[in-house]
Amino acid sequence: MKKYLPLIAFFILPTIYITPFLLTFSHISLSPLPPDFSSDIYLYLNYTALNIDANGMTQNPWYHIQVPTNTFTYLKFGLLNLFSILNDIIGNLTLTLIVWNWLWSAITFLCAYILFNKINYSKNTILTIFGISLLFFFQVSDIPNYLKGFLNLDFSPHILLPLQRTFFPQIATPLLLLYLYFLINAFDNSKSIYWIALFIIQYIAFINFPYNTVVMGVTTFFLIVFSLINKKTIPWKYLIIFATAALIADLAFFMNGSAVVGDTHKSLLDMDFSRISNIIGGTNIILLILSFVVLALQNVNKSVKFTIASVGISIVILQLADLIFNPSLQLTHHFAYFANQVFAIVLFYITVHLDRYFMSYKKVFNFTLSACTLLLITIGLLASSAQAAAGLSKNRENYILYRSLIQLEPAKDDLIIAPSLTVNDIATWLPLVYKSEILFSRNSEFLLPKSEEGNKIYWKREAIYLYLQGIDVKKLHDILFSEDSSQVLIKRIIQVGQRFDLHTDNRFQMLQQVYSSLSTHLERLEKDPQVLKRFFSKYRRIILIDRNHEPIFRYHHISMVEKKRMEIDGFSIIVFENE
Known part of the structure; x- marks a missing residue:
């Protein structure tokens, strides 16, 4: 024995x-859609699905923009490619x-x-x-x-x-x-x-x-x-x-x-x-x-x-x-x-x-x-x-949401608006199973050009994401700079890579930079409703996903025709189309 x-x-x-x-x-x-049991799992799985062309370019899975792979450290290492090969075999x-x-x-x-x-x-x-x-x-x-x-x-x-x-x-x-x-x-x-x-x-x-x-x-x-x-x-x-x-x-x-x-x-x-x-x-x-x-x-x-x-x-x-x-x-x-x-x-x-x-x-x-x-x-x-047992509720919700979205057949010319409160939230895993563009994902910063252009894309999309939650310039200022402001809320607004400055002498400078980047776009959205309308006009449909028990979005900002509404366990799904 x-x-x-x-x-x-x-x-x-x-x-x-x-x-x-x-x-x-x-x-x-x-x-x-795999269950969530590991930190950053959906982020890494998105990376394994990236295709690199002959010019060394790949597509950001959330925003569908081309980015050079030499700006992304993990793509230099072979483990992700090995997983991708195995996935091609298993299917x-x-x-x-x-x-x-x-x-x-x-x-x-x-x-x-x-x-x-x-x-x-x-x-x-x-x-x-x-x-x-x-x-x-x-x-x-x-x-x-x-x-x-x-x-x-x-x-x-x-x-x-x-x-x-x-x-x-x-x-x-x-x-x-x-x-x-x-x-x-x-x-x-x-x-x-x-x-x-x-x-x-x-x-x-x-x-x-x-x-x-x-x-x-x-x-x-x-x-x-x-x-x-x-x-x-x-x-x-x-x-x-x-x-x-x-x-x-x-x-x-x-x-x-x-x-x-x-x-x-x-x-x-x-x-x-x-x-x-x-x-x-x-x-x-x-x-x-x-x-x-x-x-x-x-x-x-x-x-x-x-x-x-x-x-x-x-x-x-x-x-x-x-x-x-x-x-x-x-x-x-x-x-x-x-x-x-x-x-x-x-x-x-x-x-x-x-x-x-x-x-x-x-x-x-x-x-x-x-x-x-x-x-x-x-x-x-x-x-x-x-x-x-602890992950069952969330994984069941994700599974139900995945199955419900199948009925809508999300396509490349659709835009999905979904919560992105944590690194493994809905907005992170959607590209794994659907080809639609996502309005905003906190993880997108890791696969954007390391340039002024990349920052502009990130802050513009986050500004729209925040605006749809009813956050204007004044409220943004209160969240970032009030003495009694929640650290959780601040972390949901700043980039993941900026969190380390929250406990350093660079805190105020970092928050000021975030405020400056977001307030510029928020002011435009507040002053001119056509800015948001022009952004949405590029898409055939807008599919908005929100949680029933803690809704975060305000639908009245979307000046499109509501075509369908689905109420499923834990979620509301609303489909908008251009007139």
């Missing part, structure tokens, strides 16, 4: 990650997403098994499965939620599994695991095959999620430092060749088109050590302590010890990036994706070392590991079930 444990775990652990989908489909039918976006998530979870399992089996000196299968379960289901920050969940028998839907976020950094974890495996071998046995593998892995990481490459580089740096301090032999010849080749390859790829990263109008450097209280949390402090515990371990393979300690220390240090660099670059945010995975690796290695001290109590130790593994799997199942 013991020899089949890895195979059993291989099927169980990845399947838990698609459990929310399976539970949801017991309540609603399978459709081309259903939802099924593709389920298969994709299971496959990457399975790949992560295999890579973790390879690394953990390498650093598990006793080759204890139960210990290895425990380590992989730790990687899949454990988060230090959620320990209080775990306790509350078991005590109340009610798991919080806010508990997110460490590997749950689709696309980014989904591929990062297995690549980092493989990199650590080959790095240990390369420093132990300086064979060229290991260095070639390291080069390939870091290059794949760079073209898909470059933050991963930074983690790999800093980890290698600390491994060199610790090796020098302890007078361990370093394979300098291979190391220099590897580093040079990696640098040349990465630069060549990056220079093939000029992707824009972050806000080009801001300085990259923005030193402010007061941010440290918002960056360093309990997970990082514990991870740093455990990393030094690893360094203190005796009578162990130094390459393994230094590699594990290096990756732990690297993640903690890299998460301090926002102390030096502009927070709008989101460096700390992206490096934090690795924190729980690296924590699991470090904790597993310490547990491996503990195994040596329990040789006389092997059965007790294995029983404890088995119990902990079952507990972790239970946490995964309960968290997945809670997320499915």
